[in-house]
Amino acid sequence: MNAPSTPQITLYTSAVCGYCVAAKNFLKSRGLAWNEVRIDTDPAEREKMVALARRTSVPQIFIGDTHVGGYDDMMALHRAGKFEPLLSGESG
Template identity: 50%
Template structure:
């Protein structure tokens, strides 16, 4: 399973939805809370091509985007393949 990283903040409903979807898929992930760390938020924005909203999700080296982007991949039947690629 590839390395999965998700940038979040505690009060973000989309962040919680993204984590639930990943958990339902049996995927483990590393979570970074950007709410109190401006440097971490800057790092996220750099990796996410300037996107500043959370969540920002990365699977391996690929930037997935936010929850809506990941949910669209799931509905298209493409998320499972990304989660199992090495």
């Protein structure tokens, strides 16, 4: 009778990235936790991110197995009311 768990939020980031900071600030403002993967310190993680996201820019944001995209993509989902359902485990 456990409540459904919130999908893990994963952010692929690098050190010098304004959009990465903006994405983390947005998540923090919503009281959310995330797993940060630094691609600038781990080339293997960068390759994994590119394979999963098919993009080379950061941040790349995943909620569970769903690729949200970058910061602008996440904000567009939020404005459209589709970000919170993803957090509830509903697929879009």
